[in-house]
Amino acid sequence: MAVLKVKFTKTKRDKLAQILWILNWLSVVSGIILFSLGLFLKIEIKKRNEVMAKGDINSVPNMLISVGVIACIINFLGGKICYDCSDASKFSRWKLVMLPYIVCTFCFTFCILVGALMCYTMRNELEESLYLGLRDAIKFYKDTDIPGRCFLKKMVDMLQIGFQCCGNNGFRDWFEIQWVSARYLNMASKEVLDRLKSNVDGKFLVDGVPFSCCNPSSPRPCIQYQLTNNSAHYNYDFLTEELNIWVKGCREALLDYYTAIMRSIGIAALLIWLFELSVLIGVRYLQTAMKNILLLGDLEGESDGWLLENSIAETAKYNINIIKNLGKANQISTVSGMNDPNINVQNTNCGKTNVTTKSIPAAS
Numbered sequence: 001m002a003v004l005k006v007k008f009t010k011t012k013r014d015k016l017a018q019i020l021w022i023l024n025w026l027s028v029v030s031g032i033i034l035f036s037l038g039l040f041l042k043i044e045i046k047k048r049n050e051v052m053a054k055g056d057i058n059s060v061p062n063m064l065i066s067v068g069v070i071a072c073i074i075n076f077l078g079g080k081i082c083y084d085c086s087d088a089s090k091f092s093r094w095k096l097v098m099l100p101y102i103v104c105t106f107c108f109t110f111c112i113l114v115g116a117l118m119c120y121t122m123r124n125e126l127e128e129s130l131y132l133g134l135r136d137a138i139k140f141y142k143d144t145d146i147p148g149r150c151f152l153k154k155m156v157d158m159l160q161i162g163f164q165c166c167g168n169n170g171f172r173d174w175f176e177i178q179w180v181s182a183r184y185l186n187m188a189s190k191e192v193l194d195r196l197k198s199n200v201d202g203k204f205l206v207d208g209v210p211f212s213c214c215n216p217s218s219p220r221p222c223i224q225y226q227l228t229n230n231s232a233h234y235n236y237d238f239l240t241e242e243l244n245i246w247v248k249g250c251r252e253a254l255l256d257y258y259t260a261i262m263r264s265i266g267i268a269a270l271l272i273w274l275f276e277l278s279v280l281i282g283v284r285y286l287q288t289a290m291k292n293i294l295l296l297g298d299l300e301g302e303s304d305g306w307l308l309e310n311s312i313a314e315t316a317k318y319n320i321n322i323i324k325n326l327g328k329a330n331q332i333s334t335v336s337g338m339n340d341p342n343i344n345v346q347n348t349n350c351g352k353t354n355v356t357t358k359s360i361p362a363a364s
Helices: 010-047 059-084 095-121 123-139 152-163 171-176 190-198 250-296 312-324
Strands: 006-008 303-305
Touching: 006 010, 006 250, 010 059, 010 250, 059 095, 059 250, 095 123, 095 250, 123 152, 123 250, 152 250, 250 303
Parallel strands: none
Antiparallel strands: 006 303
């Protein structure tokens, strides 16, 4: 029994073809939107690629870009098909193409759904990538004279100023690394030498942060050094007073930024998926209705359209059998335990038994 069968008159078929023609052109626009969203996300990731470890974080924008391009091509073809379907004589040229087109469109709409869901599931991968990337960027903050790292100081400073953050997880991350270059340390100073000797790795560690961690909205001058030393500053208690530096870590700030972008893109992709699915359903109804009208032979009469010709269970069973039988056309049948037909073939004697051969007469 057909699933969701609908009866179409000629007027309804013509109107459906015209509506689908318009919707397919709107779908081309939706493909351009998907492409633009994927390109925007890829550019945003590329901007801060230096603070991200290499991984699969580009899979989402690449998926959206690819799906957007495919959407433009498929829906452009779909618009042409639906326009011709308003005339039964023109439909005959697309009759064999419609079903493969619907299958390809179904796979394409499924890819849109996958891309939308990936926008919500890649948060963990993005968080790990940011953690590792920011850790290395902060570690090499002082290497302003080393090729390949000289840009990291400016990039980290601009990142902390722009996103109002400090460090990877927080401002205390700067306490654990030497972020002041050795060229700016006075090695003749006893304080500097004592600090270098006090560390096992010989690093110059201070309880201070770079200037880019300072909050310009603070009512007091920025306290960058000796943040945990109350006696070093007047009327200061680092445990109770609100610090005049950014408290939020840059990993959290960037994660919130990209999560908000991907959430918006995911919602847009889901809406486009629903729209594309509705267009696909309409094309399926049009294809079955036009197919049936050709079988009936009455181009002006009524015809039935459906989503599935048989029930869901029967359709699934039929498709599974097709998949199982793929590739068996050129294979030798082994049903009922039969082996290679050229092996162990029994000789027949046509019912005769104990047949003796005559000897060849000797020449006289």
